[in-house]
Amino acid sequence: MATLNVNGKVVEVSADESTPLLWVIREHVGLTGTKYGCGVAQCGACTVHIDGQAVRSCAVPLSAVTPEQKIVTIEGLSPDGSHPVQKAWLALDVPQCGFCQPGMIMAAAALLSQKPRPSDEDINAEMTNICRCGTYNRVRAAIKLAAEGGEARRG
Amino acid sequence: MTTALELSRRHFLAGSAAMGGLSLGFHVPFAGEAAAQGAAPEINAWVVVKPDDTVVVRIARSEMGQGTLTGLAQLVAEELECDWSKVTTEYPTPGQNVARNRVWGSFSTGGSRGIRESQDYVRKGGAAARMMLIQAAANQWGVPASECTAAKSVISHAASGRTVTFGQVAAAAAKLEPPKDVTLKDPKDWKIAGKPLKRLDTADKLTGKQVYGMDLKLPGMLNAAIKDCPVFGGKVKSFDAAKIQSMPGVRKVVPVGDSAVAVVADTWWQAKTALDALPIVWDEGPNAKVSSETIAEMLKAGLDSNDAVFVGNAVGDARAAIATAARTVEAIYSYPFQNHACMEVMNATALYTPERCEVWTPTQNGEAALAAASEASGLPISKCDVHKIHLGGGFGRRGAVHDWVRQVVAIAKEMPGTPVKLIWSREEDMLHGRYHPVTQCRLVGALDASGNLTGLHMRISGQSIVAGIFPQNLQNGRDTVVFQGLNPTGPEAAIGYTIPNLLIDHAMRNTHVPPGFWRGVNLNHNAIYLECFMDELAHAAGQDPLAFRRKLMAHHPKHLAVLNAVAEGIGWGSPAPAGVYRGLAQTMGFGSYVAGAAEVSVSDDGKLKIHRIVAATDPGHAVNPDQIAAQVEGSFVYGLSACLYGECTVKDGRIEQENFDTYNVLRMDEMPKVETIILPSGGFWGGVGEPTIAVAAPAVLNAIFAATGKRIRSLPLKHHDLRRA
Incomplete structure (x- = not known):
């Protein structure tokens, strides 16, 4: 039994300690917004925040996470889709199939919390x-829109 | 009129109850919700209006990111004259379609056909529903329907000043006979269609709420991981289930067909972990020695062969023109296998009992998935159904072949009454794709003394997708799809040049690696071959590549119009920024005319930067310009990923690339600016999901030649040293 803090809630999970955090979140905590794309930390679809840092959860075993660390998934980024990144994404109709977007949004939110005015190089x-649908240019534009909103420090 | 839908839902629920343990409380994306709940009258198959004026538009095609769901709803709403803010959508199931004599037509979502192939009947569905709603209001008021009008979900009778909402007359309208004659609006009068409206499916994609197939949960559901023989055509010789039976969560080890083994466990991670530990001995079969090299040799031999050669386009006598030419130019190009690499790997959930089989899956063709479920379960189609879920990418992988549906049904059949979700690992997905066909092409051009193109022979040697997937569709052995973009004429994919002596033929050389329809399909390599070679010919003739093309395009005004548009957009003929070089390409495919112009630079150490691409597309009609722009940009990411990195190599009969670490794709830092020009010239309906992908690579390759003097004739670019010679 392991104790995790996910989206502000303390949850007890019963999983082998080698289980990747991604699959703990999806199959034990029951939150499926965090996606499996590659399992080898290449694609970023599984990105969550651990203590505010963007982390590829497919490459983090359960044993590496402590009960004190604050894990935030896409479901916990905002209660109602009102995080500035989510609002910018909505304004620019960023997603196509949408499968990679939770990871994109979590990565963008972490970037903006550390660099509120990221340059193109920062974004790169x-x-x-x-993203296989090819939303990159809209992702970039939405990050800049969220940055202009100036309230991206949340999350 | 809702009988079939209600029956289908009751059928499932009754069946569920009989299996025990399944309650109604779980969240499953059922199709047919609105009609099944009884309160909402179906005006016709396409339109349901609820008492609160909510309009439910039924969508038969699949949403995989391409925006078709929103576009089709726009077309229906346009004719319906409803309030766009009240529009929602739902998928009918393929089983319902079969039960209702295919009232929704085709479910196939490929070939950029989602909108262009169904626009006529969905618009008529919207228009007929409007007429019935107006008639119902007119009946209520005792006035002629011709005196009533509809706008934004409100019907008005101007003479008396009376109004009523759609929702208030929907029940009465649903009882009326559908009109016999339906007139559609002139697209120039569109108010909802043709506008850059926001997508209907965005909000849930931003919060994690959107349920993809991989995310589905059913009560009592178990999870399965699978390994198919890595060598195509191989089989399972043996496996030692006892070795993993006691591993955590493992419920069952199941052979699937004669080539695969699945492990069913409480969680997917447990299933995968156990599967990785399962000793499996493969019988690799007759293809165990095949390699990329042996395949390339076979294709190379096809460049000169007269065996199994099929003609796609013949004008005059190309061979004679070449033999007597003042000058000839010759080049050999090639294009590799590529995996679709959808972000969401293949997956499906199945619930089987001896009486019924239900499948939930992301599919580009619900009816094909239904047929696969029926065959795999051994139950008639009337006892099966498929519940469609938005796709995490499709690109052609999830349309023609439903191998994963057959697998999940075979597994579920071993566990009657228990829902089983099968998820492929990324490695399984990479090793068991339906790959972009592999081809080589020899082009020989004949120039006269003035540098005019007098003859061209284009010999394509390689795989036929149709032979691999729908051999019954071959025409006397010929695969007509091979000649995409090269056809003499026609509304789908005609060549844009008039060449007095032309021969385009195909030496069919199929491999054991299964081919598939891969976004852009054969147009991808055909456009590279022809458009890069046009560039070669222009340079050989000492002419500007744009001017050289234009001379051949006088009889192809639509092709020429998009080419001219990108030439103007990129500033062709005016100086480029220092160190920046340009390339052009044009083609026609999926019913649309497209062109691209790229600006690139290549650093001294050979590093390529693609600065921008200007794209022009003439799809006849533009249903949602903002989504067309999204498709153009997205297609360039797909096409440039293929151009820069995309390659699946074969060794010992199997694909070597198992994940994104060895199968790289374009990421944000390499994404060029994209400027999309939409030139809808009217009078025809073309697709937009695929055609522009084909001009990305040749425009960039031609720009690389301009920058470096290096002519790239084989992909991907990662193998080439781009430093100036």
């Missing part, structure tokens, strides 16, 4: 998530 360096 931090946003390495894969």
Whole structure:
């Protein structure tokens, strides 16, 4: 039995300690907004925040997470889709199939919390998530829109 | 009129109850909700209006990111004259379609056909529903329907000043006979269609609420992981289930067909962990020695062969023109296998009993998935159904072949009454794709003394997708899809040049690696071959590549119009920024005319930067310009990923690339600016999901030649040293 803090709630999970955090979140905590895309930390679809940092949860075993660490998933980024990144995404109709977007949004939110006015180079360096539909230019525009909103420090 | 829908839902619920343990409380994306709940009258198959004026538009095609769901709803809403803010959508199931004599037509969502192929009947569905709603209001008021009008879900009788909402007359309208004659609006009068409206499916994609197939949960559901023989055509020789039976969560080890083994466990991670530990001995079969090299040799031999050669386009006598030419130019190009690599790996959930089989899956063709479920379960189609879920990417992988549906049904059949969700690992997805066909192409051009193109022979050697998937559709052995973009004429994919002596033929050379329809399909390599070679010919003739093309395009005004548009957009003929070079390409496919112009630079150490691409597309009619722009941008990411990195190589009969670490794709740092020009010239309906993908690579490759003097004739670019010679 392991104790996790997910989206502000303390949850007890019964999973082998080698289980990737991604699958603990999906199959034990029951939150499926965090996606499996590759399992080898290449695509970023599984991105969550641990203590505010963007982390690829497919590459983090349960044993590496402590009860004190605050895990935030896409479901916990805002109660109602009102995080500035989510609002910018909505304003620009960013998603196509949408499957990679929870990871994109979590990566973008972490970037903006650390760099409220990211340059294109900052965005290139931090946003390495894969989108096969090809939403990259709208993702970039939405990050800039959220940055202009000036309230991206949340989350 | 809702009988079939209600029956279908009751059928499932009754069946569920009989299996025990399944309650109504779980959240499953059922189709047919609105009609099944009884309160909402179905005006016709396409339109349901609830008493609160909510309009439910039924969507038969699948939403996989391409925006078709929103576009089709716009077309229905346009004719319905409803309030767009009240529009929602739902998928009918393929089982309901079969039960209702295919009232929704085709469910197939590929070939960029979602809108262009169904626009006529969905618009008529919207228009007929409007007429019935107006008639119901007119009957209520005792006035002629011709005196009533509808706008924004309100019907008005101007003479008396009376109004009524759609929701208030929907029940009465649903009882009326549908009109026999329906007139559609002139697109120039559109108010909802043709506008850059926001997508209907965005909100849930931002919060994690959107349930994809991989996310589905059913009570009592178990999870399965699968391994199919990594060598195509191989089989399972043996496996030692006892070795993993006591691992955590493991419920069952199931052979699937004669080539695969699945592990069913409480969680998917447990299933995968146990499967990875399962000793499996493969009988690799007759293809165990095949490699990329042996395949390339076979294709190369096809470049000169007269065996199994099919003609796609023949004008005059190309061979004679080449033999007598003042000058000839010759080049050999090639294009590799590529995986679709949808972000969401293949998956499906099945619930089987001896009486009924239900499947939930992301599919580009619900009816094909239904047929697969029926065959795999051994139950007639009337006892099966498929519940469609928005796709986490499709790109052609989830349309023609439903191998994963057959698998999940075979597994579920071993566990009657228990829902089983099968998720492929990314490695399984990479090793068992339906790959972009592999081809080579020899082009020989004949130039006269003035540098005019007098003859061209284009010999394509390689795989036929149709032979691999629908061999019954071959025409006397010929795969007509091979000649996409190269056809003499026609509304689908005609060549844009008039060449006095032309021969385009195909030496069919199929491999054991299964081919599939891969976004853009054959147009991808055909456009590279022809458009890069046009560039070669222009340079050989000492002519500007745009001017050289234009001379051949006088009889192809639509092709020429999009080419001219991108030439103007990129500033062709005016100086580029220092160190920046340009390339052009045009083609026609999926009913649309497209062109692209790229600006690139190549650093001294050979690093490519694609600065921008200007794209023009003439799809005849533009239903949602903002989503067309999204498709154009997205298609370039797909096409440039293929151009820069996309390659699946074969060794010992199997694909070597198992994940994104060895199958890289374009990411944000390499994404060029994209400027989309939409030139809907009217009079026809073309697709927009695929055609522009084909011009990305040749425009970039031609720009690379301009920058470096290096002619790239094989992909991907990652194998080439781009430093200037």
